[in-house]
Amino acid sequence: MIHVEHLTRSYGPLKAVDDVSFTIDDGEIVGLLGHNGAGKTTIMKMMTGFLEPTAGTIRVGELAMATDRQSIQAMIGYLPENCPVYPEMTVAGYLEYIAILHGVTSDRLGPLLVDTLERTALMDKAGQTIATLSRGYRQRVGVAQAILHRPRIIILDEPTNGLDPTQIQHMRGLISELAKEATLIISTHILQEVQAVCDRVIIIQHGRKVLDARLDELSAGQRLLVTTDRAEAGALLRAVAGVSVVESVASVDGRHSFALSGEHTAEALAPTVASAITAKGWPLYGLAPETRNLEKIFSEINMAAGREQ
Numbered sequence: 001m002i003h004v005e006h007l008t009r010s011y012g013p014l015k016a017v018d019d020v021s022f023t024i025d026d027g028e029i030v031g032l033l034g035h036n037g038a039g040k041t042t043i044m045k046m047m048t049g050f051l052e053p054t055a056g057t058i059r060v061g062e063l064a065m066a067t068d069r070q071s072i073q074a075m076i077g078y079l080p081e082n083c084p085v086y087p088e089m090t091v092a093g094y095l096e097y098i099a100i101l102h103g104v105t106s107d108r109l110g111p112l113l114v115d116t117l118e119r120t121a122l123m124d125k126a127g128q129t130i131a132t133l134s135r136g137y138r139q140r141v142g143v144a145q146a147i148l149h150r151p152r153i154i155i156l157d158e159p160t161n162g163l164d165p166t167q168i169q170h171m172r173g174l175i176s177e178l179a180k181e182a183t184l185i186i187s188t189h190i191l192q193e194v195q196a197v198c199d200r201v202i203i204i205q206h207g208r209k210v211l212d213a214r215l216d217e218l219s220a221g222q223r224l225l226v227t228t229d230r231a232e233a234g235a236l237l238r239a240v241a242g243v244s245v246v247e248s249v250a251s252v253d254g255r256h257s258f259a260l261s262g263e264h265t266a267e268a269l270a271p272t273v274a275s276a277i278t279a280k281g282w283p284l285y286g287l288a289p290e291t292r293n294l295e296k297i298f299s300e301i302n303m304a305a306g307r308e309q
């Protein structure tokens with residue numbers, strides 16, 4: 001379990017991270033989502049113990065970053081932004097060097113290396129100099145060095161940045177594999193990335209946490225969407241018991257859709273609304289809870305931020 005409490009980091013007058021708190025359970029895949037400059041990298045650098053917070057605390061289990069930094073770092077695998085690797089070394093040479101830095105003993109070195117090269121599909125590049133690898137393969141080397149010592153927590157800063165669609169697919173597959181055995185925290189400014197691999201999202205905007213939700217909660221029903229062929233259905237729906245707001249949301253090809261909300265959930269409203277429409281003899285083309293997807297929330301948050309500025 002990772003506890004981040006009131007985390008704040010200033011660079012001179014700029015508050016890059018501003019009073020951010022969250023808890024991450026073992027085994028979760030959490031996406032830190034935000035635009036460039038939102039503060040994601042700064043949060044990750046503090047979570048990996050490479051940057052001191054201006055205020056706030058980070059705890060991993062019973063350990064506190066302020067007092068047990070090295071023990072926490074031994075549990076973490078970190079792919080920093082832009083994947084810094086030594087280009088003049090071979091893939092295997094570099095990974096061996098990283099293993100030694102992690103204190104891996106010589107008897108464990110061989111099996112760990114082979115396993116890591118296999119998991120990251122780098123086996124046939126093991127003897128190749130890193131400088132001669134494509135961006136996608138270099139990124140895999142970055143992930144390989146992060147997972148080499150079998151960390152319980154893996155923190156990847158923009159792991160798909162600069163990759164082509166095939167490489168992105170491979171990286172997503174690798175992330176899903178890694179998630180079977182570790183807690184994963186991934187930063188990205190790409191919404192689809194979160195939707196593809198994460199089970200929870202934390203949106204960061206101007207250094208502040210503006211949303212923290214599980215993706216399955218975000219797709220839970222909210223308003224009830226009703227579609228019939230009568231524009232005047234709005235008035236009828238307003239009179240249905242339990243409905244307090246009716247918004248006309250679409251009129252296409254003679255079909256009119258309304259979004260209803262009120263004191264009851266969309267599911268609870270549905271039977272009464274269906275009866276009201278069918279009692280009139282009107283066709284009911286659609287009756288379903290509206291899904292509040294991440295895309296909509298992200299754009300609402302961005303629009304709100306635009307109004308603030």
Ligand SMILES: Nc1ncnc2c1ncn2[C@@H]1O[C@H](COP(=O)(O)OP(=O)(O)OP(=O)(O)O)[C@@H](O)[C@H]1O
Pocket residue numbers: 011014016034035036037038039040041042043081189
């Ligand atoms: N060492 C530094 N000195 C001064 N300002 C910094 C420093 N590092 C980051 N910043 C500023 O802090 C803010 C947050 O940066 P950060 O790199 O954490 O954001 P980010 O969300 O990771 O963005 P990106 O996706 O572009 O990496 C930005 O305004 C950035 O310019």
